Amino acid sequence: MTATDVRPDPDGPETPTNRPPSMHRVKNWIRRPYARGIMVLTVVIGFLLLPLCWLLLAAMNQTGAPASPIMRDIEQTVFVFTLVSIPICAFVFAVLVYSLLGWKHVKGDQVPKDESPAIRSNTIGVVLWTVVSSALAFFLVVWGLIELAQITANSYGTIPADEQPADSQALIVNVTGQQWVWTFEYPQYDKITSETLYLEKDRPVYFNVTSKDVIHNFWAVELGVKIDANPGAITQTGVTPDKAGTFNVRCAELCGLHHAYMETQIQVLDKGSFNSWAREMGGSKTS
Amino acid sequence: MKRVLVTLMTVVVGVAVVAGIAIYTSVAQAEPPALKAEVAGTLDTPQGTLPHATLQLAVYPNSSDKVPPPATPKSPLGQDWLSGQPFYHPTTTIQVPANSAVTLTFIQYDTGGQIYNPFFAKVHGTMDGTMTWNGNSVTEVKSDNIGHTFTVHQYPEATQPDFFLSVPLPMNKANAKTDKAGYPVDPQKIEVTFVTGDPGTYVWNCEFPCGDMYQEFGGPMQQRGWMAGTFEVVG
């Protein structure tokens, strides 16, 4: 055949085409009934799982969360991670379902005769899976590393107590966990102490956390802050609460008999109320 | 048929064993009987005139012929690891009426020392922030002069009112005159008055290291009936 004779028909198998054979392979694969079935099932299951992204956050927000940028970050992470995990989960569940309902199954006591195709490997499948799962893992890692760096920067988490800036902006609270009560000391306010944590809205706060006896864990639930209270050491974390209200501190490390009862409240107040509380407790701002 | 029977028997026996053990251990560990505050008269408080209830507790450094110890877990050889330790007497299950003014009296027979956390050397949660110590009204005790504390604290229940009460109980001097049982003849007497709100259940424990083992917070301090208990405000 010469090039001037007949216009090549791109769809006809009889004429030479310049479409590489692999595209035919993909097309033919998609034509197989199970391929389409599994893809449809994946999409359907994926959409059924999609509301989880919002439901998980709804469960986390039942007591007033998010009350700080850190908590908002955490919630965004939960949302994105769920979103990103749904396709793979949906695909796996689709295969499970299809293997019972789509492909043939055999019952009974007799050993069935061999009918399944003896596929020992499929390079494309393996490569695709490796690439996709690695890309997913890579995305999750990069997201997590960036987020961790941001949160650390925002929470002053790595600044030891004696180097914390005398910046009048930040509030410093020394948190002491003791079996089984949390006590808080405000060194900037004549060292007033309290068993309820008072914070000022939109004002960054450093926590210097320690324990007098065993390991406790200081968890300001709706603020998304958590750090172990270790005996003989001071650990730091920090946050800027941006919502006024009453929130919870719970102990998140088993610390003995009354671990379950080692809870207290956080009161996030606006500037005026916070200052009047401090004055009531006998402290005035000294630093 | 036999197979079905055996399977069924397994389920029935299993459930019975679990239920039996659950009921037995629950009953065997019942809290010591409650000590109810007695209501008599009224008291004027900043929240108005409220019924007045009173209750008395003693703190002993160890048991003796005169004062038996609380229920003590024992090893199969009959040894226990709590004898010789301090305890609250007669019980650690306290019941006070709701929406009342309550006066607690403590008779403290034990010695003491330095408390770890000076927060608990102060009085918290009483009606006017003070306590009466041997007739004198004080707001705190020196942090190296403490015998025990009585600290009632938060319960993980948002629907009941927040309640926090902490009373430092001063120590008796080590060379105080003692009677035949070994207890000081002139113990420390502490009185506090506080106002209760709506009904709720709370827990209390001592915050002074008066136990044994690590940081002296083991032993009786981790045992209900000795140095920790429940505090119920009943309506």
Added chain:
Amino acid sequence: MSATATAFGAQVPQPVQHGKPGGIMRRLNFGTGLIGGLGLAAIAAVVTNAFIPSGAASSVNYAPIAPQLVYLAALLGWVIGFMAGMGAFIGPIRWLMGRDLTHADAEYMAGKDLGKARYWKFTTDHKVVGIQYLIMVMIILGFGGLLAMLIRTELGVTWAEVFTPSFYNSIIGTHGIAMIIGMIIVVMGPIANFIMPIMIGARDMAFPRLNALSLWLLAAAVPCLISSLFLGGIQDGWSVYQPLASQGPPGMLGYQMTIIVFAISTGVASVNVMTTILTMRAKGMTWSRTPILVFGVFAAALMGLYAFPFYQYSQILALSDRIFSTSFFKPLEGGSVWLYENLFWLLGHPEVYVILIPSTALMLELLPVFYRKPLFSFNFAVAGIVGVVALSGLVWAHHMYMTGWAPAVNYPFMLSTEMISIPVGFLVLVVLGTMWRGVVWTRLPIMAVYAVIFNKMIGGVTGIYLSDVPADQYFHGSMFVVAHFHFMLMGVGLFGAMGGIAFYFPKMTGRMLNERSGSIGLWTAFVGFQITFMSMFVAGLQGQPRRVLQFDDLFNISNWISTIGAYIIGVGMLIFLGAIISSWKYGDIAPSNPWGSKSLEWQTPTPVPLDNFAVLPVVTERPYNYGVPDPYEKEMREHDGDLMTKVGAK
């Protein structure tokens, strides 16, 4: 009996038979073990008690010492006495005396011609040890399950304290360690012992006496754990973080002794399993002809071998802190709490893979048999297992993100933890690939695989949240973590083991596990499992911390639902147990290869004879030679062939 034997053409002197075969082993069994253990424990306790100064029991600082020392002496006495009474030391003692065991002695110890009595003795036959492990595992899991029911009852009764907080703290810790021990053993015990040597075409394991030793050490360790509940309990979680554990009552010594003995048991078993697999595979069984279960078992043994010493060491130091007043973990006296946490989690993390890998490998072993298809990408499965083992030792500090130990180190640990999801994903792909286009024979063992993969996805995804440090700032120490690890360890580990037990039941007991009751039990437990732990995820998301017996009203509903689910699990597991018991006694007699498997262990008669094979097999082909050629493959080649000719033609 001849005094020499010929080996490789040389005359080798053999030990001389003194008396009946077995010698003193003829008289030693579980009964003498109990007598020895309880007797020596009692003597040690009484003697120690006599040495404690009188009046010490009433002095304030000595008050706990008396019961502690007596208990410790009793525990040591029990372990040594029990092992001695079982005859564990007879082999070495006879070797020291110059009266080494003869072939007849060895045959006696392997249980030749002993009938049912051999299950009660220090028997070296790996098949007997496998059955003994199966019984031990059911006892341990039953004990753990009982405690789980108590825990869920306490959490379900939200308006009162059913148990005191100290007892509750004890049962959660004891439940944890009992279940961990049970899950480590549930596949490695019965299946690695009974099945693996036959599967590789060997007559027994490399060290048969060590095999029996590892089982009876486990049997010695379990009463130590149970006894702790009678001495105040451990009043701590299963991780027994210091320094809280130093405040505990004497029961804590029972836990420490359990771990010290159990670590020896697993170390011995690991060495045995690894040597067997490395050196005793049948002729012709190259690595690419070795079934995947063998790889999984080997990997678990390897991880157990390097990880358990950390755990044992941490408990020895903790015991020293209690008894000898050292301060390894007491910060105010120069110690470090972080030291304990690191030592613990250096075991704690590889250990979950010790639980997961054999169970997953077992599922991979089942798939070809019930889909009549080769395992998809065998090499990829091996790569997955190798990847998990390699990374398992590099991720432990993700349990310590929130400890403040070394915040800078959170970054690399987050990286390694996320990375480990990739090799685990390889294993999931192999499962999916083997299911792909397969005609499934819907019997009980394979149905467990569906349960396992479902749970694995949920457990794996929730693990991703936990591996992210900022998200962990919310989830650490909450019920979310508890639900996650139950999905992995119980959802994958236990349900996988149940499928494996259903599969190997015919070979191990000679009877078929009744499908109907087994399935009812499995699926009832599965439904209960989903209810319990999905609801627990909700509780964790809402903010419920873990290890608390009382909590805010906010968590009531999720806990009520979880408790009802837990009772359903309990009933389901009891039904499955009932199926096992009733099938063992009254089940249909099983043919020697009911599943039509091509694997070596199914080519033996049932019951498997003492030396497994009359003639050791020679392996000549790849495993999983099932299936028919792929019809699509033929069509594709033809189709491509057409295209190729057309394009190539001029």
